[in-house]
Amino acid sequence: MCPFPREMWWVLWVLAALLALFCSLDVWYFLRAAVVILRAWFQPPVFDITAEQVLTGRVTPHDIDMCHMNNARYLRECDFARFSLYTRNGVFKGVRALGASMVVGATTIRYRRALCIGEGYELRSRIVTWDDKAFFLEQRFVSTRDGLVCAIMYCKQSVIRSSPDKIMQHLCKRKVGKKFQNKCKLHIGKV
Template identity: 55%
Template sequence: MTINLYVPQMFFLLLLFVLLFSSLDVWYFLRCAQVFVWSCFQPRVKNILSEQRMDGQVLLHDLDYMGHMNNSRYLRECDFARFHHSMRNGLFMASFGLGAKMVVGASTVWYRRSLGFREVFEIRTRVLGWDQKSFYLEQRFVSKKDNFVSAVMLCRLNVVHCSPEDILQAMGQEKINSPEFSEDLKYWISFISANSQSLRAESGLKEE
């Protein structure tokens, strides 16, 4: 009789579990929590220009029908690596304290070699520079079996409600100047700007 009383409760919990996992990307939020806690126990990085590394491994849920890491998973892993990066160097807490947000305004990925099942890699994230509105980051996927750069991502992080200079000042790094942009980064920024202006013109909007 006691066992029968638990059957409706177990059924309800199972139903709740199924509904939760079918309507929400639970693993994403669990991974966010894991990266947050792990980052809290990592040593702080004082120099915003320092490269930071985060380990990863290709698991079953990362695979596509071709048996290697799905293209969309690279972007997802970059999200976690940027969060880890901004937690360790203070960017996240400084922007949070100012009521600002850093959102991805543009990104480009090129794939040089696929990552296979169970392959261990690390994501190397570094700030390339900044302007009045955005930070520019590079993220590299480096295979640990032979140190080969499997993929590279360029990312523009737009700062909303303040500026990169405001955040750097809150971090106590206002005296650090942005490194000079490389030619390929300048080309990429020009491409994004030209594309944005073209789309604005199509919509009948004025140029920014």
């Protein structure tokens, strides 16, 4: 005799499938990405492509090692902030419309002060410039406790099967000039 009624087997199959997903994939990453994109989708659009956007967060026990935020978590949070940035300023729409895709080509990050457990922060992201192949972003972790920049990251977001110029022309319906700032180019321009 079976310990479960026949109608309950589907519940066991669903639980087994969820267990397999959680064991083989970082399900929390994909769920968080979906939440960030949905939240950004319902916020007002940002029409200035280079405008700074802020995503707030708090260091949770899941983020820490040695009582401060793990270095890998900074990069993960930057992923979510870029998702929000590109959703609100329309870059994702332009990329999708042109059949392109984007990948992180390079990053460099400088840690100034640790973010401790329970500490709130603002992740301020902006597109600094672009060239023929990539967008260059600056992302800063600013403590809400004392306003100190705890970490700063520069990211080269490479565009595949298109170019940043074509994406900008698609979004702005005209040719757009590049805003070069030496600070970003000094860090990752040659990568």
